[in-house]
Amino acid sequence: MNDLILRTLQGKKTERPAVWFMRQAGRVLPDYLKLRDLHSFDEIMHTPDLCAQVTLMPVHTIGVDAAILFSDILVVPTAMGANISWTDKGPVFSTPLCQYSDASKQLKPDASKLDYIYRNIDEIKSRISDGTPLIGFCGGPLTTLCYMLQGRSTDNQFNDAVSYIFSNPAETDRLIEALTEMTIEYARNQVKHGVQLFQIFETNAGVLPQNEYIAHFMPAIRRIGQAVKEMGVPVIYFAKGLGLGLQAVTPDMCDFVSIDWQMDFYEARKLVNPAIGLQGNLDPRILFASEEIIQQKLESYRPYWEEHHNWILNLGHGVPPQAPLKSLQFITNYVKRSW
Numbered sequence: 001m002n003d004l005i006l007r008t009l010q011g012k013k014t015e016r017p018a019v020w021f022m023r024q025a026g027r028v029l030p031d032y033l034k035l036r037d038l039h040s041f042d043e044i045m046h047t048p049d050l051c052a053q054v055t056l057m058p059v060h061t062i063g064v065d066a067a068i069l070f071s072d073i074l075v076v077p078t079a080m081g082a083n084i085s086w087t088d089k090g091p092v093f094s095t096p097l098c099q100y101s102d103a104s105k106q107l108k109p110d111a112s113k114l115d116y117i118y119r120n121i122d123e124i125k126s127r128i129s130d131g132t133p134l135i136g137f138c139g140g141p142l143t144t145l146c147y148m149l150q151g152r153s154t155d156n157q158f159n160d161a162v163s164y165i166f167s168n169p170a171e172t173d174r175l176i177e178a179l180t181e182m183t184i185e186y187a188r189n190q191v192k193h194g195v196q197l198f199q200i201f202e203t204n205a206g207v208l209p210q211n212e213y214i215a216h217f218m219p220a221i222r223r224i225g226q227a228v229k230e231m232g233v234p235v236i237y238f239a240k241g242l243g244l245g246l247q248a249v250t251p252d253m254c255d256f257v258s259i260d261w262q263m264d265f266y267e268a269r270k271l272v273n274p275a276i277g278l279q280g281n282l283d284p285r286i287l288f289a290s291e292e293i294i295q296q297k298l299e300s301y302r303p304y305w306e307e308h309h310n311w312i313l314n315l316g317h318g319v320p321p322q323a324p325l326k327s328l329q330f331i332t333n334y335v336k337r338s339w
Contacts, residue, residue, distance in 0.1 A: 001131030005066045005312060009197060009234040009255050009277070013309050016339035017301075018065045019332050020135070022201075022238070022258075022280075023318030024058040025070045028325050031057055041086045045071055046116050048123035055124050059132050061325070063332040066133045066197070069124065069190070071117060073139030073201050076182050077148050081108030096151030097175070098164040103149070104174035111185055121193040136195030138187050140202025140239070141179050141220040142213065148175070158207050165208070165216075172216070180220040184227045191231045198228045199236040199258070203317075206241015214248045225253040236279055240317060246271040261285075261316025265301065277310030284315045287327040294327060298334060305339075 005018035026032055032054055035044060044050040054070040074091050078084055083094040097103035124134060147153065149161035165172045187198060200221060205213055225235045229252075237249060238258035249257055250273060257276055259268045261283035269278060286297055298313075305311050313335060319328065 002065055003131060003133065006133055006196060006234075008310065008312055009236075011277070011310060016335055017305055017311055017313045019313040019335050020064040020066045020068065021058070021062070021315055021319050021328060022068075024062060024064055024328070025054050025068060026319070027321055028319055028323050028328065029054075029057050029061055030325070031061070041072075045075075045120075048116075048120050051120040052123045052127050055120075055134075056127060056132075062328045063336070066135050067124070067128070068135040068199075069117075069121060069137065069195065071120070071137070073137070073143060073203070074147055075114060075117065076139065076144060076179065076186055079109065079111055079113040079182055079186070080148075080178065081106070081110070082148060090153055091147065093147065093151040096149060096160070098149040098151075098160050101168065101171070103164075103168075103171055104178060107175075107178055109178065109182060111182065114186055114189070117186075118189055118193045121190060121195060125194040133196040134194065135197050135199060136187070136190035137199045137201055138183050138224065140200050140205065140217070141176050141183070141224075142208065142217045143202050143204040144179055144183075145172075145175055146204050146207065148179075156204075156207075158204060162207055176217065176220055180223055183220075183224055187224060187228050188231065191228060191233050195233065197234050197236065199238060200224060200254070202237070202239040202242075204241070205239035205245070206243070210243060210245035213242070214245055218248060218253075222250075222253045229255070236312075238280070244271065249273060249276060251275040256310070256312060258314060259316060263316075266304070269304070277312070279312040280314035280316050282313070282315045282331075284317050284320050284323070287320065287323040289327075291327075291330050294330060295334060298331065302339075 008018045051070050055067050058064050085092045146158040146161040149164050228235050234255040236256045237254035240260045256279050258279040259281040265281045
């Protein structure tokens with residue numbers, strides 16, 4: 001039984017670091033690309049058999065210690081009335097909310113629209129025979145709201161969304177509240193159906209000043225994290241671009257914080273509450289480097305892990321397009337063989 005990542009999250013000393021990769025189930029896997037020749041992204045998400053296949057591919061192909069549900073951070077907006085086209089250039093909302101001064105009144109919540117996700121989890125769990133843990137997840141409130149407001153990501157800065165947030169503070173608070181309530185229900189249902197750990201993906205934490213993010217969005221992170229933790233499931237919080245704002249993350253929000261590649265790992269450790277473990281920090285672009293360089297980077301984490309053990313090996317963001325599959329396999333094999 002591979003419960004390495006669960007033991008790590010429980011604060012137990014383990015024989016080696018646990019390893020998985022954000023965006024591991026997808027574009028670098030040959031079998032996934034074959035499926036995409038036959039099925040759309042949306043079709044795979046809505047078909048339990050296909051979703052289970054893709055979710056478990058990295059476990060067999062890369063050798064990671066956990067599977068992560070094949071889905072998208074933007075499924076929650078669909079349960080709030082958003083119409084999304086899943087294009088090859090990313091999701092596109094047919095009606096961006098930033099065109100409405102009363103955006104919260106445009107929401108049409110229907111939690112049943114997420115029921116297919118739970119059927120997918122049931123199917124995935126039925127196919128796991130070796131105890132490999134299943135990671136559930138959701139999008140962070142700011143990240144999700146940026147897409148809902150702007151409709152698409154054109155430059156990853158979400159200027160229209162940020163302008164709306166500053167111009168309409170009261171309406172923004174109402175949107176955050178609605179998003180948080182739906183996300184909590186979604187997260188709890190994932191746990192009920194068997195996910196064993198949960199990650200909150202706040203990919204766009206850096207588009208707002210740290211004090212603004214901490215004041216207006218971190219309370220929602222706390223509520224989501226607490227809702228999951230109260231069910232006995234550990235929580236990982238990934239806030240890309242949060243920087244010095246990591247000091248504001250507290251143990252009641254999450255068990256581990258995932259560090260992006262733009263932060264020095266050891267400096268991040270000084271900022272994060274000592275009761276919280278760390279995940280990640282590998283620059284995703286290192287996957288394009290030689291095995292020698294990748295090995296050197298992996299070894300730079302060894303002194304910390306040997307002393308503390310509360311670290312999960314991961315990237316500082318998702319697996320990039322066209323990243324060599326052999327690099328991911330090298331990392332997992334190296335850790336299993338040499339640690």
